[in-house]
Amino acid sequence: MIETAQPFNRLIDLASGRIAEASTITYRHLSDMRGWFADADAEAALIAENPLIYEVHYGYNAPSIDGQLGFGTTLLYPGRIGDEYYMTKGHYHRKADRAEIYYGLSGEGELLLQTRDGATTVQHIAPGVVAYIPAYHAHRTINTGRETFVFLSVYPADAGNDYESIAELGFAALLVERDGKPQVVPSPRYHTQA
Ligand code: M6P
Ligand code: ZN
Secondary structure, eight states, rough: OOOOOOOOOOOOTTTOOOOOOSEEEEEEGGGGGGGSOOHHHHHHHHTTTTOOEEEESSOOOOOOOOEEEEEEEEEEOOOOOOTTEOOOOOOOETTTTTOEEEEEEEEEEEEEETTTTOOOOEEEEEEEEEEEEEEOEEEEEEEOSSSSSEEEEEEETTEEEEEEHHHOOOOSSSEEETEEEEEEEOOOOOOOOO
């Protein structure tokens, strides 16, 4: 038998990103991201408070098989760890040839993309902006604004998330606040693998 979902729909509250009848909600606090922000002292100072950095609301329990689509919303809160803005962990796809779409719903922020050779690009996402994440690109979102940054993601259900490559070196670029404004700077920790 071919496994497919039944036809269905979901209502997304555009302002909050909440999905009526979401299948799962993942909460990422600072404690779930230890070592992911560049400033270890700033992380240590905030770990007791353990702020909520972002939530992912999944539209349905997508079967992770070829041909199916998963979707969900990300609610990325405003804030910084040191001078680095709150961000998602970021990942390559485990099936590296899978692409993805992000669609801005509320607030705004940046989408940081990176290839395996460490080349990064940044795309701005605001309500109504659709951003295409090509296959083979790691992707992370960063909230450089003062409101919650909410976007919809749609991805092949079998893509999978490879966090290990990011955990090891991070991204080659960071989004930090300088003179009250967001700036892209090289990451001190990153180096391309020999
Ligand atoms: C988007 C999608 C999800 C991802 C989420 C948070 O909603 O890309 O697949 O889980 O962002 O990003 P991350 O998994 O990198 O923490
Ligand atoms: Zn993805």
